[in-house]
Each structure stands twice: as C-alpha cells, then as structure tokens.
Amino acid sequence: MLIDDSLLYEKKHSIIINDLPNNLFYYFDYDERYSAINMEFQHFHQFYEIFILLAPQADHLIEGNSFHLKMGDMVLIPPYCLHKSIYNEGSPSKRLVINFMLPQNLFGLPNGYSSLLKPFYDEVSVFRFSQEQKEMLHKKLNEIFLYSKQEDFNHSELNELIIHSKFIDFLNSILRFRDQNIYRNEEISTPSTQKMYEVSSYIHSHFDEDLSLNSLATRFFLSPYYLSHQFKKVTSFTVSNYIQMTRIKHAQHLLVTTNDKITDIATTCGFTSFSQFNRVFQKINHISPRDYRKGGYKS
Secondary structure (H helix, E strand, O other): OOEOOOOEEOOEEEEEEOOOOOEEEEEEEEEOOOOOHHOOEEEOOEEEEEEEEEEOOEEEEEEEEEEEEEEEOEEEEOOOEEEEEEEOOOOOOEEEEEEEEEEOOHHHHHHHHHHHHHHHHHHOOEEEEOOOHHHHHHHHHHHHHHHHOOOOOOOOOOHHHHHHHHHHHHHHHHHHHHHOOOOOOOOOOOOOHHHHHHHHHHHHHHOOOOOOHHHHHOOOOOOOOHHHHHHHHHHHOOOHHHHHHOOOOOOHHHHHHOOOOOOHHHOOOOOOOHHHHHHHHHHOOOOOHHHHHHOOOOO
C-alpha cells in the first residue's frame, strides 16, 4: 500500500535489527493506533525515535508542548525526552515509528554521527518538507521496506550492515533538508487549552523549583480554581499529580544515566525530602528508586 502517494506501508509489518542490549539497534514499526489507547502520560526511552504520521492529522506532546501534525510530518525525539502521541477519535491513525540506538563510540566517527543527530536536538524537532523532498525521503525508507520483504531477509548475515547503511543515508537526507523545514505549529485548540499547554510546558522547564497550584495560578494570571479545573480537563491530571509525574520521570532518567546519590537526585528533581521522593516514586513505579537503578526498570 502507498501512503501519501509515495511511502510503502503494510499494517503490522516490522523490521528488527538486534535488541536493546546491543550497541546497534533498529526497530521499524508500521502500524495504526486508535484514540482510545492514547498514552496516559508522556514517556521517555533510552533510544532515538522518529515518528512519521501517516494519517490526516494528530497531535504530539514534547516536554509539555503541543504540536499539531499533518500527513507526512516527522517528529525526531532524542533519548530521555518526554513525549506522547495524541490520536483523533474515529478511524485508526496509521504511523511509522522508527526506534534506534548507535554504539557509544559512534563507530569511531563521532563528528560525522553527531552531525547526523543534530536535527533531533533542534528547538522544534518537528519537520515538514516539500512534496519533492518528502518523496526523496520516502524513497529511502521504501528501500529499507523492500529489502526487509526479501525471502532470505531473516537469514542474511548482511542485514545489520545494509539496514544501517540505508538508514544513515536517510538521516543524511534529513540533515540536508533541515534548513528547509516548513513546519509551522497551528494552534487549532481553544485559547484555554493552549493556556494549559503553556502551564504544562512551564512545569517541564521548572520542575526543580517550588511549584504549586497557587504559584502557577499567580504566574499565569489565573484563579487557582480555574487552573485546577481546566488543567485536569486538558491533561487528565491534577496540577499536583502532573508536577510529581514530571519530577519522577526526570528522576528515572538520572537514576539510569548518572551515578549521583539518590538523595541528591531527589533534591535535583524538586522534592523537599527523600521520604517524599521515595513515597511518590514507589507509588508511580511500584518499585524503589534503589531497585529501579539496579535494573528493575527493565522488568
């Protein structure tokens, strides 16, 4: 099936090269999602992700900021970045999600690979290209798709090398087109909804500070009652719970990627005491921070 007149698609088709413990990992997931299974809260993972929308429209939250997507838009998400997709009600939304990890030594070519990954760290890492550029990108993805459909694909010793080389070519094309990104975020939501996303974005940027319903209401010139009601309506979380979830997600990141003392991580993430941090962490993750660091997050 051709999507957007140029991208090959087959529902539930997947391409897997290695698994997460390996230095080089790829997972291409061609599938669709209903609005009923929208994620409750933003999540992160230890690998890079490219999300390509193959439906008329959807929304994507990145660190509390809302971005409206149209057919063919790409979202580039670096490791440990909080995000989630929001699909529209009705027919399921097709999408292609590509997860990947590269070796820490970047194959001994750190400058080249670091350049390829720069678009993931742009201030707005949502990309929309001209039809011609989009077709060129789709052509490179189609090469990977067609290669994976070959009869001997699962038995070839060259899969890792060929998928990797084709994907690097794809990343290089994104880098070349990067400065020609024509994406502009459209505020199709109501002013009150947009205001709530401004509040959530502020929480993501200031989670380590002393935040509360009253302090946020004062900063955004809203009454505590109005903020409490509207924020729950838009995000499905109370302000207090959203602050705690954001802090805990960042604590999870630090537990996995640093050797910082757990007490220091609690303070860094805005908790006033270790006992409060430990209680909230276990309530959300059903595991202690210490056990999470030891590898419990993998289970």
